[in-house]
Amino acid sequence: MSDPTGPEIVTVEPGVYSVLLNGRSYEARVEDGDDCVIVFIDGHRFEIEIQDPRRWSRRAGRRGVEGRLNIAAPMPGKVVRVLVAQGDTVEAGQGLLVVEAMKMQNEMKAPKAGRVVSLTAREGATVAAGEVLAAIE
Amino acid sequence: MSTPVFLKVLIANRGEIAVRIMRTLREMGIGTVAVFSDADRTSLHVRMADEAAWVGPSPSAESYLRIDRILDAARHHRAEAIHPGYGFLSENADFAAACEAAGIAFIGPSADSIRRMGSKTAARQMAIAAGAPVVPGAHDVLSGPAEARTFAREFGYPLLLKAVAGGGGKGMRRVDSDAELDSAFRDASSEAERSFKNPDLYVEKLIERPRHVEIQLLGDRHGHMIHFGERECSIQRRHQKVMEECPSPLVAARPGMREAMGEAAIRVARSAGYYNAGTVEFLVDAAGNFYFLEMNTRLQVEHPITELVTGHDLVRLQLEVAAGEPLRLQQRDIAWCGSAIECRVYAEDPYNNFFPSPGKLTRLTRPLGPGIRLDGCVYEGWTVPIDYDPLLAKLAVWSESRDESIARMLRALREYDVAGIHTNITFFRQILEDAEFRAGRLHTRFVDEFLERRQPFTAPEGLESIARLVAEFHAKHNGARREAEAPPQRSRWLQSGRLEALR
Numbered sequence: 001m002s003d004p005t006g007p008e009i010v011t012v013e014p015g016v017y018s019v020l021l022n023g024r025s026y027e028a029r030v031e032d033g034d035d036c037v038i039v040f041i042d043g044h045r046f047e048i049e050i051q052d053p054r055r056w057s058r059r060a061g062r063r064g065v066e067g068r069l070n071i072a073a074p075m076p077g078k079v080v081r082v083l084v085a086q087g088d089t090v091e092a093g094q095g096l097l098v099v100e101a102m103k104m105q106n107e108m109k110a111p112k113a114g115r116v117v118s119l120t121a122r123e124g125a126t127v128a129a130g131e132v133l134a135a136i137e
Numbered sequence: 138m139s140t141p142v143f144l145k146v147l148i149a150n151r152g153e154i155a156v157r158i159m160r161t162l163r164e165m166g167i168g169t170v171a172v173f174s175d176a177d178r179t180s181l182h183v184r185m186a187d188e189a190a191w192v193g194p195s196p197s198a199e200s201y202l203r204i205d206r207i208l209d210a211a212r213h214h215r216a217e218a219i220h221p222g223y224g225f226l227s228e229n230a231d232f233a234a235a236c237e238a239a240g241i242a243f244i245g246p247s248a249d250s251i252r253r254m255g256s257k258t259a260a261r262q263m264a265i266a267a268g269a270p271v272v273p274g275a276h277d278v279l280s281g282p283a284e285a286r287t288f289a290r291e292f293g294y295p296l297l298l299k300a301v302a303g304g305g306g307k308g309m310r311r312v313d314s315d316a317e318l319d320s321a322f323r324d325a326s327s328e329a330e331r332s333f334k335n336p337d338l339y340v341e342k343l344i345e346r347p348r349h350v351e352i353q354l355l356g357d358r359h360g361h362m363i364h365f366g367e368r369e370c371s372i373q374r375r376h377q378k379v380m381e382e383c384p385s386p387l388v389a390a391r392p393g394m395r396e397a398m399g400e401a402a403i404r405v406a407r408s409a410g411y412y413n414a415g416t417v418e419f420l421v422d423a424a425g426n427f428y429f430l431e432m433n434t435r436l437q438v439e440h441p442i443t444e445l446v447t448g449h450d451l452v453r454l455q456l457e458v459a460a461g462e463p464l465r466l467q468q469r470d471i472a473w474c475g476s477a478i479e480c481r482v483y484a485e486d487p488y489n490n491f492f493p494s495p496g497k498l499t500r501l502t503r504p505l506g507p508g509i510r511l512d513g514c515v516y517e518g519w520t521v522p523i524d525y526d527p528l529l530a531k532l533a534v535w536s537e538s539r540d541e542s543i544a545r546m547l548r549a550l551r552e553y554d555v556a557g558i559h560t561n562i563t564f565f566r567q568i569l570e571d572a573e574f575r576a577g578r579l580h581t582r583f584v585d586e587f588l589e590r591r592q593p594f595t596a597p598e599g600l601e602s603i604a605r606l607v608a609e610f611h612a613k614h615n616g617a618r619r620e621a622e623a624p625p626q627r628s629r630w631l632q633s634g635r636l637e638a639l640r
Contacts, residue, residue: 007603009610015500015556017607026600028607029500031556037611039604042551043563044596045488048608076495076523101493101523129496 069111071134073127077101084134086119096134097121110136141166142460143217143242147190148172148182149207149232150222153514153530154438155182158220161452170214172207174200176522181514188214195524201225204232211241218242218459220452224526227435230255244459246413246434253409254432260405264429267408269401272420272428274341282322285340286315292342298322300329301337308332311343346580347420349373350385350427352402353443355454356412357464364399365443365451366473371579372568374491379584380565381439382478383446386539386577391425395473398427405429414440414455438531441510442477445535476542477535480550482513484527486559495523499557504549508535508542521558529560539577543569563594 007021019026029040039046081098084090090110099106114136121133145168148155159169159182171186176195183189190210193200200206202225211219219236221227227245234248245251254260264271273292278301279285289296289312298321300308308329310321322338330336348371356362369385370378388394402417409432416437418430440451449466458464485491501517513530521527534549536542550566568574571587 007606009607011614013500015611017610019603019607021603026603028604029554029556030607030611031499037608039607039611040554041596041600041604041607043566044594044600045563046596046601046604046608048605050608050612075493101495106492 068117068135068137069114070132071096071108071111071136073099073108073129073131073133075099075101075106076129077106077127079121079123079125079127079133080105082119082121082123084116084119086116088116090114090116090136099127099133108133112136142456142462143167145170145188145214145216146218146220146244146456147207147211147214147216148186148220148222149201149226150220150224151177151180151182151201151514152525153512153528154222154224154436156185156514157441157512158222158452159185161450161456165453165456167456170210170216172201172210174524176524179519180522181516181519190214195522197225197525204229204235207232208235208239208241211236212239216241218244218456220244220455221435223435223438228255228433242459244413244455246411246415250409250411251434254411254415254434257431260431261429263408264405267404269405269429270427272342272344274339276339278337279322279340282319285312285322286318288340289315289318295343295345297341297343298325298338299341300325300333300335301339302333302335303329308338344420344422344428346582347422348385348387348579349378349418349430349581350388350398350421351416351418351433351437352398353437353440353451354402354406354411354415354417355451355458355464356406356415357458358412358461359463361464362403362406362411363464363466363468363471364402365447365449365471366395367398368437368439368442369579370439371581372574372583373581374584378439379481379483379561380479380568381442382476382539382542383442384473384476385421386579387421387425394425394427401427401429405432413458414451438481438528439479441512441531441533442479445477445510445533446473446475447471448474475535475537476539477533478539478542478546479531479533480546480565481528482530482532482553482555482565483561484521484529484558485561487561487564488559491561493523493527494559495521495527496558497521498555500554501556502552502554504532504552506549506552508545509533509549510535515555529555540575543575567591567594 007019010018012018015030017028019028026041031038036047036049039048077099079097080100083095083097092110092113094110095107096110097108116134117137118135146162147170148158162169169186171183171189172192173183174193174195192206192210193203219241226232228251230248230251233243233251236243261271275288295311295313298310308325310325312318312321325338326336350367350369352367353365367385367388368381368383370381372380405417406415414436416433419427420430421427444451484494486494497520498515498517503511510533511530515529534542534545536545547569550562553562
């Protein structure tokens with residue numbers, strides 16, 4: 001930093017920081033993401049990865065295109081249609097099931113080509129955000 | 138203080154509109170009764186009301202749409218009138234009739250008017266009979282291309298061939314000249330035959346890049362009706378209005394247009410014996426020709442911008458005329474001052490195809506200061522339910538001119554902070570910065586075209602390095618403590634299931 005006094009950061013509310021740097025004032029709002037910290041400044045969104053092995057290591061490496069991929073509900077809602085059966089071979093981008101929340105239907109698509117190795121979603125079932133509905137290998 | 142028009146009113150709705158109606162009731166010295174479903178026990182409209190009645194489980198079909206339960210609540214709480222808000226039962230003729238039969242005033246038009254305006258084709262016939270312009274078209278089956286050619290000679294190209302049994306754009310063809318007509322007719326007809334097993338077509342004039350402009354009406358039960366001018370609602374996504382303004386930039390630029398639209402709207406409403414608040418929607422072409430589309434027989438979501446520009450409280454006027462009082466305003470009393478814009482703030486993720494984003498609001502800072510009106514139903518710590526429309530608040534601003542209102546809205550959106558869930562706040566900032574929007578060149582496909590041309594919402598130079606500093610600071614000061622305090626992740630559904638079992 002060129003500023004001899006350096007940036008001054010003050011916590012003004014939980015998750016809200018006031019930053020003074022080179023005579024300018026910024027307000028930053030922070031949310032904890034899955035593998036990162038999400039910082040909002042004036043409506044701009046920054047996903048910042050934190051290099052702290054104590055905090056984040058357990059989340060690392062849980063995802064990859066190789067091997068088994070879980071399909072999780074992106075939001076709480078209801079399964080309105082299941083479009084495939086266990087054991088089906090699917091193309092990347094093929095619709096697997098439809099989840100409805102807040103009167104909007106959202107088709108969950110296969111992230112890669114493969115075989116449906118697990119299918120726990122049932123039509124009419126209520127699901128939580130992040131709940132695993134199917135898996136593709 | 139004079140005696141209020143009613144002693145107690147039940148609001149058969151939830152969310153921001155229930156809160157908005159309650160505010161006027163309270164100003165008028167009228168008691169308020171809220172209704173709520175399981176999902177809404179902690180919602181703001183219940184917290185604000187004088188009295189509250191549970192009307193059923195979370196799905197609206199089992200609660201907010203249950204006429205019997207709402208009327209039971211009204212009787213039990215001795216409400217003299219029911220305000221239906223918008224959505225839910227607001228345009229349900231059976232509900233209006235059931236209220237009147239129970240001796241409870243329905244704050245809206247008669248059941249008969251709702252029924253007559255409920256069918257689009259019947260409403261179109263009524264508009265024609267009342268002498269209001271409709272999109273030129275022959276809604277009878279065409280015998281062949283020759284008949285469409287005759288139509289084109291009268292109304293001009295482009296025209297639209299549509300399947301009588303149609304829907305979803307199937308069996309529909311745009312025709313720009315005589316030369317294209319024969320083959321377009323053949324294509325549309327065979328596509329209609331394949332899709333609907335019915336080859337019949339009709340013809341309609343195609344309105345290119347139409348605007349959606351609507352007229353606010355209010356009438357009493359003694360035959361007196363006035364209009365409150367127009368609202369421009371061309372900014373729509375998936376046929377849902379997301380941003381509205383008053384006046385319409387097009388109407389404001391054309392002397393006499395507001396009066397002409399207002400008079401046409403009143404003629405249509407009168408022919409249905411209409412009273413209370415209502416809105417007549419028109420399609421408007423670039424030349425300023427307007428065509429009747431349909432009538433909404435209720436208070437509209439976007440009514441606050443009319444209130445800001447005219448200075449009248451439409452809910453108060455609704456209550457007065459519902460009590461049988463004569464409307465105390467004449468047309469000459471209505472004047473339009475300045476410019477108002479409204480943004481519908483939704484719990485949805487503009488970075489992820491606008492998916493709904495229900496969940497808990499962990500932090501909330503509202504815009505304040507000159508010219509701001511915020512009609513909301515949220516508070517810090519509240520969980521946005523998954524069961525209903527994800528509208529969080531309507532942010533409206535007023536200023537002297539359209540340019541100043543745009544600047545004021547941008548300022549207000551910068552102050553608005555909602556954490557824990559995603560909102561479309563930055564999406565509005567981008568639209569308000571768009572050159573086409575600023576020039577007032579609006580039409581109903583505006584948002585679709587905007588989404589194709591919009592640039593990423595890029596941050597100014599240097600902002601990311603500040604974000605990194607803050608992230609490190611946050612991790613250092615919060616990371617360890619959070620790790621220690623964080624409760625194990627649990628499913629909300631599981632928790633509510635357990636609570637259910639304990640009841």
